[in-house]
Amino acid sequence: MSSPGTVPADAPAARPRTPRGQGPLRALLDRADVRNLSLLGVLAVLIAVGGITKPEQFLSTDNLQLVLTQASVIGVVTVGVTFVIISGGIDLSVGAVVALASVWASTLATQEYGLGGMLLCAVLVGVGCGLINGVLIAYGSMVPFIATLAMLASARGLALQISDGKTQVVTVDPVLDLGLPDSYVLGVPPLVLVFAAVTAIGWLLLNRTTFGRRSVAVGGNAEAARLAGIDVKRQRLLLYLLSGLCCGIAAFMLIVLTGSGQNTNGNLYELDAIAAAIIGGTLLSGGRGTITGSVLGVLVFTTITNLFALNNLETAVQQIAKGAIIVAAVLVQHRTARTEGS
Incomplete structure (x- = not known):
C-alpha cells in the first residue's frame, strides 16, 4: 500500500503537458528565427517583382552575379559592424576607412609590390584605423559615436590628400584578373566566395567561440561582464580591430571590382552597414544580433538598389524606400522588446 499523495513505483510516467494554446506548429514557430524567415520572404517578394517587371x-x-558581387563588398563591412553593434558600440568610420585603405593600397608605390603588397597594405590600413578607434574608445573612455565620427573625418581627409582628388588606376594584372569572368569558380565570382568565407568565419566567431559570447555579454551588460571576469576594455579593442580588418578586406575587394582607388569609395557604407544589421535583428543597444540576419539585410538592400536601377527609378525614391524599411525594422524591434519584457 502506498501512502496518500505518493505515486506507485509501477505507475506509468506522466506525459509532458503542452502549454495551453501552444500546439506542435506553434512550438516550431517559436523555435524558428521568425525575423530571418521574414527577411527571406521579403527577398523572395523582391525577386518575384524583378522577375515580373x-x-x-x-x-x-x-545580373544575379552583379547583385551578389555588389553585396559582397558592403556585406564584408557589415559583418564587422554587426560585432561592434552587438557589443553596444557603433562604428561610423567604416566607409571612410574603406576609402583610405583603397587609396593607400592603389598608389603607384604600393602597386610595385603586386597583389600581395596591395592586399597587405589595405588590411594594415584597416586594422590600423580600427586600432585607433579601439584605443580611444576602450582605454580613452571616448564615446564610440564621437571617436568613430572623428575617424570618419580624418580618414576621408587623408584619403583626399593621398589621392589629390584623382582616381588612381590599378595596372597590376593579377588584381584586375580577379574581376574577370575567367576567374569565376563554377560561375561564382571570387569576391562572392570571399564574402561567403567572411560570413562563415563571422558566424562561427559569434556562435561557437568565447569571443562571440563575450561580445554579447559586453553588449548586454558591460558591468556584469566585468564582474564575471571578462576584460571589457580588451574585448572592445578586439572588436574594433575586427571591424577595421573587415574594412581592409572590403577595400581590396572594391579595388578589384572597380580597378581603381578613389577617395569617394565607401560613400555612405556606414549607413548601409548599420541599416542592414538593424533590419537583420541586431539591437542598437547591444546584446543581441545575428550574422545571418545582417547578411540577409545586405541582400535585401542590394536587390532593392538593383531593381530601382533596372526600372529607371530615381535614386531619391530608392533612399526613401530604404528609410521606410529601417523605420519599420526599428518599430518591430521596439514591439518585440516590449512583448519580451511583459
Whole structure:
C-alpha cells in the first residue's frame, strides 16, 4: 500500500503537458528565427517583382552575379559592424576607412609590390584605423559615436590628400584578373566566395567561440561582464580591430571590382552597414544580433538598389524606400522588446 499523495513505483510516467494554446506548429514557430524567415520572404517578394517587371534582365545570370558581387563588398563591412553593434558600440568610420585603405593600397608605390603588397597594405590600413578607434574608445573612455565620427573625418581627409582628388588606376594584372569572368569558380565570382568565407568565419566567431559570447555579454551588460571576469576594455579593442580588418578586406575587394582607388569609395557604407544589421535583428543597444540576419539585410538592400536601377527609378525614391524599411525594422524591434519584457 502506498501512502496518500505518493505515486506507485509501477505507475506509468506522466506525459509532458503542452502549454495551453501552444500546439506542435506553434512550438516550431517559436523555435524558428521568425525575423530571418521574414527577411527571406521579403527577398523572395523582391525577386518575384524583378522577375515580373524585368524578367530577361533581372533573372539573367550576369545580373544575379552583379547583385551578389555588389553585396559582397558592403556585406564584408557589415559583418564587422554587426560585432561592434552587438557589443553596444557603433562604428561610423567604416566607409571612410574603406576609402583610405583603397587609396593607400592603389598608389603607384604600393602597386610595385603586386597583389600581395596591395592586399597587405589595405588590411594594415584597416586594422590600423580600427586600432585607433579601439584605443580611444576602450582605454580613452571616448564615446564610440564621437571617436568613430572623428575617424570618419580624418580618414576621408587623408584619403583626399593621398589621392589629390584623382582616381588612381590599378595596372597590376593579377588584381584586375580577379574581376574577370575567367576567374569565376563554377560561375561564382571570387569576391562572392570571399564574402561567403567572411560570413562563415563571422558566424562561427559569434556562435561557437568565447569571443562571440563575450561580445554579447559586453553588449548586454558591460558591468556584469566585468564582474564575471571578462576584460571589457580588451574585448572592445578586439572588436574594433575586427571591424577595421573587415574594412581592409572590403577595400581590396572594391579595388578589384572597380580597378581603381578613389577617395569617394565607401560613400555612405556606414549607413548601409548599420541599416542592414538593424533590419537583420541586431539591437542598437547591444546584446543581441545575428550574422545571418545582417547578411540577409545586405541582400535585401542590394536587390532593392538593383531593381530601382533596372526600372529607371530615381535614386531619391530608392533612399526613401530604404528609410521606410529601417523605420519599420526599428518599430518591430521596439514591439518585440516590449512583448519580451511583459
